Amino acid sequence: MHQISDDGLLAANATFYDALERGDFESMKRTWAHDGDVMCAHPGRVSVWGWPDVSESWRLIFESGGNPQIIITDERVVRRGSMGWVTVTENLISGGHTGAASAVNLFEYRDDHWMMVGHHAGAVIA
Amino acid sequence: MHQISDDGLLAANATFYDALERGDFESMKRTWAHDGDVMCAHPGRVSVWGWPDVSESWRLIFESGGNPQIIITDERVVRRGSMGWVTVTENLISGGHTGAASAVNLFEYRDDHWMMVGHHAGAVIA
Numbered sequence: 001m002h003q004i005s006d007d008g009l010l011a012a013n014a015t016f017y018d019a020l021e022r023g024d025f026e027s028m029k030r031t032w033a034h035d036g037d038v039m040c041a042h043p044g045r046v047s048v049w050g051w052p053d054v055s056e057s058w059r060l061i062f063e064s065g066g067n068p069q070i071i072i073t074d075e076r077v078v079r080r081g082s083m084g085w086v087t088v089t090e091n092l093i094s095g096g097h098t099g100a101a102s103a104v105n106l107f108e109y110r111d112d113h114w115m116m117v118g119h120h121a122g123a124v125i126a
Numbered sequence: 127m128h129q130i131s132d133d134g135l136l137a138a139n140a141t142f143y144d145a146l147e148r149g150d151f152e153s154m155k156r157t158w159a160h161d162g163d164v165m166c167a168h169p170g171r172v173s174v175w176g177w178p179d180v181s182e183s184w185r186l187i188f189e190s191g192g193n194p195q196i197i198i199t200d201e202r203v204v205r206r207g208s209m210g211w212v213t214v215t216e217n218l219i220s221g222g223h224t225g226a227a228s229a230v231n232l233f234e235y236r237d238d239h240w241m242m243v244g245h246h247a248g249a250v251i252a
Contacts, residue, residue: 037202037204039202039204039213039230041213041228041230041248043248044248044249044250044251045228045250045251046200046215046226046228046250047200047202047213047215047228047230049202049213074172074173076163076165076173076175078163078165078243078244080208080209080234081207081208081209082206082207083206083207083209085232085244087165087167087173087175087244087246089172089173100172101248102167102171102172102173102246102248103246104165104167104173104230104232104244104246106211106230106232108206117204118204118211118213118230120213120228120229120230120246120248121248122167122169122170122227122228122246122247122248122249123170123248123249124170124171124172125170125171
C-alpha cells in the first residue's frame with residue numbers, strides 16, 4: 001500500500017495521526033506491527049512494551065475520550081533501507097486548551113506496508 | 127568496536143550514558159554519527175535536527191554543569207539488521223533531587239561501530 005519511499009513513510013505517519021485524532025482504535029491497530037517488541041511512550045509516562053500492552057494503552061486513551069485536534073509541524077523523515085522514522089511536533093488543541101509534544105515515530109517496511117514499531121512522545125514545556 | 131549484536135548495541139548505549147553522566151563532550155561527540163539527519167529531543171523541548179544543532183544542544187547542557195547521576199532501568203533492546211534502538215527509563219539523581227525520563231536511543235551500525243542517530247527523551251510525571 002505505502003511504497004518504500006519517503007512519501008510512503010509520510011503517508012503511514014499521516015495515517016497514524018488520523019487514527020489518533022479520530023480516536024479510531026481499529027485504524028490505530030492496523031497502523032502497528034503486532035510484535036512482542038514494539039514500544040510506545042505517551043507524554044509523561046514510562047514506555048510500554050509489546051503489542052498487548054501498547055494496544056491496551058491506546059484503548060484506554062481512546063476510551064477516556066476528548067480527542068484533541070492535532071496539528072503536525074516540524075515534520076522530518078529519515079529512511080535507512082526498510083527502517084524509517086518521522087520526527088514531529090504535535091500541537092494539540094482541545095476545548096480551548098493548547099499544548100505540544102515532541103514525538104518520534106518508528107516504522108518498518110514489510111509485506112508492502114510501513115508498520116509502526118515505535119512511538120515515543122514527550123510533553124514540550126512552553 | 128561494538129559487534130553487530132544486542133550486546134554490542136547495549137555497549138554503545140552504555141557508552142552514551144557514561145558520556146552523559148560524566149559531562150564528557152568529546153566522548154559524546156564520538157558516540158554520534160555526524161550526519162545532517164540525526165535528531166535529538168531533550169525533556170520538555172522540541173527536537174533539534176542535524177549534527178551541528180544536536181552537538182550544540184549537548185555542549186550547552188554540559189556547560190550548564192550539575193551532571194546528575196543516571197540510573198538506567200527498564201532497558202529493552204531491538205535490532206533490525208544494521209538498525210537498533212534501546213528504550214530505557216533514566217532515573218536522575220542530582221543534589222538530593224530525583225526525577226525520571228523515558229528515552230529511546232536509535233543507533234545505526236556502520237564501519238564496525240554502532241553510531242547514535244537519534245535520542246528522544248521525555249520527562250516522566252511522578
